[in-house]
Amino acid sequence: MRDRVLERLAREGILLEPDAAELVLTKEDPLAFVHTALSSLEQQPLIITLSDLVSRSSAIETSITPSVPQSVEEVATRDEHFLREVQSGRTIAGEVKVMRDITGNSTCEGNINDFARYFADRFKTIKRMLVHRRELAGCVPISKALKLDRDVRVVAIVNEVRETKNGHRMLEIEDEEARCLALILKDSSAISDSVVPDEVIGIVGKTNRKGEILVVDEIIRPDIPLRGPMEKSDSSSSIAFVSDIHVGSNAFLQRPWNDMMSWLRNEGYYEGVRYVLVPGDCVDGIGVFPDQEEELLVDDIFKQYELLSELLKDIPDGIKLIVQPGNHDAVRPAEPQPAFPKEIKDMFDSQVLFVGNPCYVEIEGRLILSYHGRSMDDLIGSIKGLTYNNPLEAMKEMLRRRHLAPTYGGKTPIAPEKKDFLVIDAVPDFFVTGHVHGAGISDYRGVRLINASTWQAQTSYQRMHNFNPDPAKLPVVHLGTCKCLMKNFN
Numbered sequence: 001m002r003d004r005v006l007e008r009l010a011r012e013g014i015l016l017e018p019d020a021a022e023l024v025l026t027k028e029d030p031l032a033f034v035h036t037a038l039s040s041l042e043q044q045p046l047i048i049t050l051s052d053l054v055s056r057s058s059a060i061e062t063s064i065t066p067s068v069p070q071s072v073e074e075v076a077t078r079d080e081h082f083l084r085e086v087q088s089g090r091t092i093a094g095e096v097k098v099m100r101d102i103t104g105n106s107t108c109e110g111n112i113n114d115f116a117r118y119f120a121d122r123f124k125t126i127k128r129m130l131v132h133r134r135e136l137a138g139c140v141p142i143s144k145a146l147k148l149d150r151d152v153r154v155v156a157i158v159n160e161v162r163e164t165k166n167g168h169r170m171l172e173i174e175d176e177e178a179r180c181l182a183l184i185l186k187d188s189s190a191i192s193d194s195v196v197p198d199e200v201i202g203i204v205g206k207t208n209r210k211g212e213i214l215v216v217d218e219i220i221r222p223d224i225p226l227r228g229p230m231e232k233s234d235s236s237s238s239i240a241f242v243s244d245i246h247v248g249s250n251a252f253l254q255r256p257w258n259d260m261m262s263w264l265r266n267e268g269y270y271e272g273v274r275y276v277l278v279p280g281d282c283v284d285g286i287g288v289f290p291d292q293e294e295e296l297l298v299d300d301i302f303k304q305y306e307l308l309s310e311l312l313k314d315i316p317d318g319i320k321l322i323v324q325p326g327n328h329d330a331v332r333p334a335e336p337q338p339a340f341p342k343e344i345k346d347m348f349d350s351q352v353l354f355v356g357n358p359c360y361v362e363i364e365g366r367l368i369l370s371y372h373g374r375s376m377d378d379l380i381g382s383i384k385g386l387t388y389n390n391p392l393e394a395m396k397e398m399l400r401r402r403h404l405a406p407t408y409g410g411k412t413p414i415a416p417e418k419k420d421f422l423v424i425d426a427v428p429d430f431f432v433t434g435h436v437h438g439a440g441i442s443d444y445r446g447v448r449l450i451n452a453s454t455w456q457a458q459t460s461y462q463r464m465h466n467f468n469p470d471p472a473k474l475p476v477v478h479l480g481t482c483k484c485l486m487k488n489f490n
């Protein structure tokens with residue numbers, strides 16, 4: 001876009017100083033902006049400077065966007081601010097507000113009492129969502145439901161799921177006071193709906209004659225409310241997601257990485273990319289899987305982060321960088337994971353914002369939930385229809401369950417914090433994950449889902465497990481229009 005705009009202006013005999021070009025290219029309609037600015041000049045200078053444009057910007061902005069009432073002072077202040085930003089070479093990205101993050105808030109020791117308190121918090125938080133479901137109106141505690149001779153509704157956490165030898169499914173469920181068995185008959189419509197241990201569900205059913213077992217008619221999930229298309233905002237910024245870089249691996253994709261950085265520095269920046277978020281697995285780490293050392297180019301974890309820091313220096317100053325850990329990074333493996341420790345942060349530019357995993361951030365009015373995605377290893381295999389080839393479906397299942405890691409005891413270690421940071425209690429505008437090295441964009445009930453690829457080619461470990469990554473893709477989301485595109489650097 002930059003080249004097209006500047007070429008078009010040059011053909012008209014309009015030459016811009018670099019700073020003036022920067023300003024023009026931030027405008028929604030750069031050509032109209034320049035033409036209006038020049039029409040107010042008595043004589044067109046040979047080369048247009050930034051001050052030629054800024055000194056007339058109040059009139060220009062008013063004429064281009066008449067529907068937005070702005071005082072001359074407001075516009076002038078904004079443009080002076082912009083001018084200072086451009087001259088100082090500092091960021092013009094907006095503020096990134098960290099809305100929820102475990103970093104600095106961890107209190108757990110991991111003992112049995114912590115786990116009891118953790119699951120009680122999960123139950124309480126998701127129950128609050130479920131009791132508002134129309135299908136669960138009039139729900140009662142399990143102890144009461146077992147005494148009633150009519151249709152009942154309960155909210156419970158699932159302790160265990162097993163298949164009976166006759167093809168039925170038996171759940172052991174529990175609430176604050178009691179536990180019981182819940183039977184899903186093999187010919188019930190509910191049998192097609194996978195239930196995973198530790199998720200919180202609503203059940204509509206009946207008690208058997210002896211008052212011991214609930215026979216399930218329907219499973220109710222908290223889910224997210226159905227929303228229409230996202231409303232446009234006046235933001236002109238975009239955010240790009242660069243996941244699973246795996247610096248230090250001998251399969252790191254240097255050439256596609258260089259191409260992507262070149263795009264970010266040029267077209268990407270001029271097309272409005274102002275934020276880059278890295279959803280984890282920044283480096284390959286050490287000892288993450290058996291015989292990993294055979295696949296490492298750099299076998300020192302600190303050197304891996306030094307290299308990462310060098311690679312990220314190519315991102316222009318005007319782009320705000322947000323970095324999150326994943327299961328290959330040098331923080332505790334148990335989720336929620338805090339941001340990197342000081343000794344690693346100190347290797348990076350002070351402008352980089354380090355956050356935990358998961359993390360909610362708000363950028364220019366859009367709420368983004370970023371989660372590395374380790375729990376997909378547990379969900380794929382326990383929920384019918386999920387595969388590594390379509391991580392977006394696993395993300396939908398997380399939203400349906402309002403939890404990022406619904407099942408405990410598998411591959412996803414969980415730190416039993418006082419509060420369950422993995423509950424999806426706020427519905428985001430964008431939900432991004434990495435981890436499975438896939439690439440995709442989808443929608444679920446008005447939430448945009450993004451799985452953010454990788455910068456590592458297929459490793460021999462992945463080859464052995466018949467896993468085919470989809471590397472070197474860059475999802476870019478416009479914060480104003482919410483449109484997404486997937487740039488391919490492969």
Ligand SMILES: [Fe+2]
Nearest residue numbers: 244281435436
């Ligand atoms: Fe990864």
